[in-house]
Amino acid sequence: MSEPVYVTGIGVVAPNGLGVKEFWSGTLEGRSGIAPLTRFDSTGYPARLAGQILDFDAAEHLPNRLLPQTDVSTRLAITAADWALRDAAVDQAAMSDYDMGVITSNASGGFQFTHGEFRKLWSQGPQFVSVYESFAWFYAVNTGQISIRHGMRGPGAVLVAEQAGGLDALGHARRTARRGTALVVSGGVDSSFDPWGWLSHLSSGRVSAVPDPDRAYLPFDTAASGYLPGEGGAILVVERADAVARRQAPQVYGEIAGYAATFDPPEGSDRPPGLRRAVELALGDARLRPEDVDVVFADAAGLPELDRAEADAIREIFGPGRVPVTAPKTLTGRLYSGGGPLDVVAALLSIRDGVIPPTWNTTDVSDDHGIDLVLGEPRNRPVSVALVLARGRWGFNAAMVLRGIAGGADSVRV
Amino acid sequence: MSVMTLDDLRRILVECAGEDDSTAVAGDIADVSFEELGYDSLALMETTARIEQRFGVRLPDDEVLGLTTPGAVLDAVNKAAAGV
Structure with a gap:
């Protein structure tokens, strides 16, 4: 069996909190980062709400x-990487430069x-x-800057898969660690809130034009009207179990136990969308059954048709109402490449603290969905396995399974 | 007569490529290599583009890459300005 791969450090830059602590308390307390855009004069635009990092x-x-x-x-990505490495107490000077890699995702490059x-x-x-x-415009720039800053000369890569790419990056980081790179810095961060970037968001036709920050992005709600874009994301330190033990990492947040990506069939095809298959493949990769999963962090598109497709996939795999489903991203908006990694962070902290954050703002879930969406307040319950889903426009699907480690870092000591 | 002084160049360098801390480019850096100052070839290209905009003096790219100190850049700029 392949060597387990763990997450040992987290750096978060989110609209509702800078740093893991702020983000997590904000997520549990319902602190929102959604507000009218202030980076430029957005009056006159048909939609103005976004998840901005203002501090x-x-x-x-x-x-x-x-x-x-x-x-x-x-700048956000480099900072998140700094925080993740500090959190994991990585001493770069004590490691071989070729033993450290950087694999990030990016969806929009350096727009502003x-x-x-x-x-x-x-x-x-x-x-x-x-x-x-x-190079400042380039999708690969975050990987490049992080690797230069920390002298990481191991495998460097960037994955671009619209809003699913962040999970793909973490999946590839796990693969890279198994192939022999002891430590990989991985995740995704995006921001594109200049007037040109904002127009590009609006051109998708999927951004909510509802002006009330608490009513604009309501995934799975009967009033779902689109999503809100956000900026930021998360960078994680990903390490093979033997490396974690050897350097005595201070903590293990959990194992990246399974991962898969699929692509939707072309429009008009009679084949089903690829999300369900991604979940089945990821669970198979983790050698787990649907009943082992304690919570699903949904992609939560916020568009009726896409919400229905996701609810269908979850219901078909797990059974109607059989697994708690949540989407705390209503507080941040959708972060493009950063969305998947930030949900992975929320999943790992759910495992750590035994609490599932709710889907803030959504109140009226259609019975047809047949899912147990966590609403209104955090739900306290032990979580040992979490599933994170992400979809990107034009057919990208990704699923990642996170598993808690009983005993944390102490259990992986040599 | 010089069209550009070391202080002008210092300002442009910091503007184009930042600085490590306030003292790094202070003082007499005319003969300190760009490598030592922490400025790479991109920083130098950005700097010479800015010099052209400010002082109207164009240095060919291949000549720029041979300039290894602020003093050498000043010399090249001022010679070019004087038509030497």
């Missing part, structure tokens, strides 16, 4: 050298930075465009 001062967290060459998304450089291009000319635009 992040990059100069406080990053060396001055990195500021001229980084988009806000990269690029918007600024494009403005220079068309108003002043090409010689005014920053040389740093050459």
Whole structure:
């Protein structure tokens, strides 16, 4: 059997909390990061609500050298990686540089930075465009900056799969650890809240135009009207069990026990969507049965048709109302590549604390869904296995199974 | 006569590529290598693009890559400005 792979460190940058502690208390208390956009004058846009990170001062967290060459998304990603490595008490100097890899996901690149450089291009000319635009725009930039900053010369990769990519990155990090890289920094962070980025969000036709922050994003609710985009995400430290034991990591949040990705059939096909198959494959990968799962963190698209498809998949696999389902992302909006990793964090903390955060704001779940959506307040119950789902536009599906470790880090000592 | 001084260059460097701390580029850095100052070839390209915008002096890219200290950049800029 393959060596288990554990999560040993977490760094969170979320609209409802900077840092794991703030994010988790906010998630359990219902503190929302949803508000009208303030990055630019958004009056006049048909939809204005988003999950913004408003209390992040990059100069406080990053060396001055990195500021001229980084988009806000990269600044958030580098900071989250710093926090994850600190949380895991990783001593980079004590490890071989080729034994540490970086695998992240990104869905939109450095939007705001690029918007600024494009403005220079068309108003002043090409010689005014920053040389740093050459990589600041790029999907791979977070992986690159994190690996340079920490001298991590092991496998470096970036996965792009719209809003499912964050789970794919963590899945690939697990694979990479099993192939021999002791430690992998992995996750996803996105941000694209300049006017151009915002317009790109709106062009999907899936963003809710409801102006009430508590009523705009209501997954599985009879009043579901779309979703809200958010910014941020999570970066995790992922390590093989033997490496965790060897360096005596201070904690183990849980095991990445199973993972799978599938792709939907083309529109008009009579084959079913791929989400159910992703869950079945991920459970098979974890050698678990549906009845072993204690909670499902749903993708929660917030659009009636997509909510129904997800509820169908969950009901068919687990049975009607047989497993608690939740979507705390109503407090942050959908974070693109950051959404899956942030849900993984919430799942691991549910396992740690024996509590399931509710789907804040959703109140009226259609009976047809046949799911036990956790509503209104946190539900206290032991959680040892959690399933996280993510879907991306154009057919991406990903599922990840997290399993608690009885005894935490102490149980993996050599 | 110089069109650009070391202080001008210092300001542009920090503007283009940041600084490690307030003292890193302070003082007489004319003969300290860019490598030692922590500025890479991208930082230098960004800096020379900015010099062109501010001072109207264009240095060819292949010549720029051969300039290893602030003093060498100043020399090149001021010579080019004087038409030498």
